[in-house]
Amino acid sequence: MRVEIWSDIACPWCYVGKARFEKALREFPHRDEVEVVHRSFELDPGRAKDDVQPVITMLTEKYGMSPAQAEAGEDNLGAQAAAEGLDYRTRGRDHGSTFDMHRLLHLAKEHGRQERLLDLLYRANFADERSVFDDDERLVELAVAAGLAEEGVRAVLADPRAYADEVRADEREAAQLGANGVPFFVLDRTYGVSGAQPAEVFARALAQAYGERTPLRPVGSAADGSTDGADACGPDGCAVPQR
Amino acid sequence: MRVEIWSDIACPWCYVGKARFEKALREFPHRDEVEVVHRSFELDPGRAKDDVQPVITMLTEKYGMSPAQAEAGEDNLGAQAAAEGLDYRTRGRDHGSTFDMHRLLHLAKEHGRQERLLDLLYRANFADERSVFDDDERLVELAVAAGLAEEGVRAVLADPRAYADEVRADEREAAQLGANGVPFFVLDRTYGVSGAQPAEVFARALAQAYGERTPLRPVGSAADGSTDGADACGPDGCAVPQR
Numbered sequence: 040m041r042v043e044i045w046s047d048i049a050c051p052w053c054y055v056g057k058a059r060f061e062k063a064l065r066e067f068p069h070r071d072e073v074e075v076v077h078r079s080f081e082l083d084p085g086r087a088k089d090d091v092q093p094v095i096t097m098l099t100e101k102y103g104m105s106p107a108q109a110e111a112g113e114d115n116l117g118a119q120a121a122a123e124g125l126d127y128r129t130r131g132r133d134h135g136s137t138f139d140m141h142r143l144l145h146l147a148k149e150h151g152r153q154e155r156l157l158d159l160l161y162r163a164n165f166a167d168e169r170s171v172f173d174d175d176e177r178l179v180e181l182a183v184a185a186g187l188a189e190e191g192v193r194a195v196l197a198d199p200r201a202y203a204d205e206v207r208a209d210e211r212e213a214a215q216l217g218a219n220g221v222p223f224f225v226l227d228r229t230y231g232v233s234g235a236q237p238a239e240v241f242a243r244a245l246a247q248a249y250g251e252r253t254p255l256r257p258v259g260s261a262a263d264g265s266t267d268g269a270d271a272c273g274p275d276g277c278a279v280p281q282r
Numbered sequence: 283m284r285v286e287i288w289s290d291i292a293c294p295w296c297y298v299g300k301a302r303f304e305k306a307l308r309e310f311p312h313r314d315e316v317e318v319v320h321r322s323f324e325l326d327p328g329r330a331k332d333d334v335q336p337v338i339t340m341l342t343e344k345y346g347m348s349p350a351q352a353e354a355g356e357d358n359l360g361a362q363a364a365a366e367g368l369d370y371r372t373r374g375r376d377h378g379s380t381f382d383m384h385r386l387l388h389l390a391k392e393h394g395r396q397e398r399l400l401d402l403l404y405r406a407n408f409a410d411e412r413s414v415f416d417d418d419e420r421l422v423e424l425a426v427a428a429g430l431a432e433e434g435v436r437a438v439l440a441d442p443r444a445y446a447d448e449v450r451a452d453e454r455e456a457a458q459l460g461a462n463g464v465p466f467f468v469l470d471r472t473y474g475v476s477g478a479q480p481a482e483v484f485a486r487a488l489a490q491a492y493g494e495r496t497p498l499r500p501v502g503s504a505a506d507g508s509t510d511g512a513d514a515c516g517p518d519g520c521a522v523p524q525r
Contacts, residue, residue, distance in 0.1 A: 050515040082515055102519045112522045149392040151447060204394060216498055220516030228470065231498030234514035234521075244501035255459060255474035258487035271477035272293040272325055273463030276345045278477075279355045 040073050040249055045080040045213045045223040046157075048137045048171075051116045051127075054161045056222035056235030058123035063241035069249055077153050079141035079209040080221045083134070091135035091172045119235075126166035135172030138206065143182050145202035146195050156185035227252065283316050283492055288323040288456045288466040289400075291380045291414075294359045294370075297404045299465035299478030301366035306484035312492055320396055322384035322452040323464045326377070334378035334415045362478075369409035378415030381449065386425050388445035389438050399428035470495065 044060070046053035064070050092100075098109035113129040120127035140160050147156040159181045163171040171177055175196050182192040195201040216225060224232040224241070226248035232240060269278050287303070289296035307313050335343075341352035356372040363370035383403050390399040402424045406414040414420055418439050425435040438444040459468060467475040467484070469491035475483060512521050 047515070050520065052513050052515050052520055056513070082517070098519070112520070115522055116520070146392075149388075220514040222514065225498060229496075229499060230501050232501050234502075234512055236501075236503055236513065240501060240503050247501060253472075255468060256472060258473050258475050258479075258483060258490060259477075260479055260483050269477055270295050270299070270479065271463040271465065272290070272295050274325070276341070277293065277295055277355070277359070279358055 142202040385445040
């Protein structure tokens with residue numbers, strides 16, 4: 040069974056939702072059969088790499104909140120994060136482009152380090168004092184801490200095309216699946232869960248999707264439309280063509 | 283829509299089946315919505331890298347064929363390949379381990395070069411005079427021709443663990459899906475096509491799978507069990523938690 044999770048490093052609900060999903064997954068009896076794949080979604084895809092600003096400033100400028108409203112929102116999010124055991128720095132956090140982080144997450148995926156890097160990026164963005172947006176050396180440090188080879192990380196950061204198509208493809212797919220916000224969870228391409236739902240909801244979705252796994256339906260050239268198994272190679276060799 | 287194809291470079295029916303599938307895909311009206319992913323399957327997973335022998339010898343020793351039977355089989359396969367416009371060398375071809383080639387195909391996948399490398403490996407194995415099994419320099423040459431960076435290719439060949447887990451994971455998944463031979467085609471994890479079926483069968487499978495794409499079913503915490511869309515971030519900012 041496969042769970043795909045679209046998220047953005049700059050998305051507080053993604054940080055919280057990941058913890059809630061993982062709580063459900065830890066208690067799911069068939070967790071060993073669940074493969075989790077993280078997919079890219081940028082909340083602010085047009086933003087330039089050097090366009091970094093404090094979150095509170097961004098919220099007041101972009102959404103017209105008062106500073107007090109923006110700060111109350113951060114305090115609330117901090118409380119939600121704390122309830123999941125997550126650190127959250129409610130003041131002084133930055134907002135910026137996450138494109139390079141998504142590109143690195145695709146590199147990490149190829150080396151089985153995606154989950155680890157995503158956790159480190161979330162923590163760096165939401166809990167640590169240092170901004171994660173305008174500092175490639177910090178990204179190198181985090182990616183190396185996640186187990187990636189430094190040289191490969193630097194090569195990806197130096198080439199803006201590296202894994203760019205993969206990020207865009209994830210984003211196109213999110214749109215095709217009807218996601219207009221994140222986090223967005225897709226189970227076996229059958230069930231969708233939108234938002235940082237309570238762990239019970241994820242538990243229900245896991246159980247439903249698991250219960251409805253269906254065997255593949257064969258399509259073939261045999262009389263009944265099924266696959267006749269001809270013209271294949273297996274442990275006993277290759278079928279010899281009948282002509 | 284996603285089509286996964288399990289195959290082995292040493293599998294003549296995979297070489298032929300890929301061409302038949304592609305014929306159907308070229309004529310499929312929604313081909314732009316089809317993503318093709320190649321997955322690993324070794325017909326001879328236990329074979330050592332330096333254990334290379336002529337195909338005809340392998341067929342007589344392993345399956346107890348007479349040389350004449352083995353040669354007739356190769357002639358038949360060559361005719362099937364020719365019917366799809368593929369070159370096929372019916373005498374003097376080798377058999378050996380394809381593990382390193384599968385590892386390179388996983389590297390190539392990360393760089394969008396999987397399809398190109400697979401085509402080059404098939405042609406090298408089935409059409410060219412030189413054996414592709416015991417010659418890492420040849421694999422480097424082919425991978426570079428497919429567009430991969432030489433350094434990365436050499437690093438993968440030098441480290442037997444690189445992408446090994448990905449190869450094994452593909453093979454486990456094939457077993458879980460009920461494949462005991464290749465080529466094995468899986469459409470949206472719903473329909474399965476086993477073997478190098480005629481292009482009409484692939485056309486039918488594509489149309490069936492496409493026609494039955496279903497929208498995601500939402501799971502959520504709203505009263506009707508649907509997703510209420512709360513606790514998410516989108517283009518208009520992040521929902522503010524209600525506590």
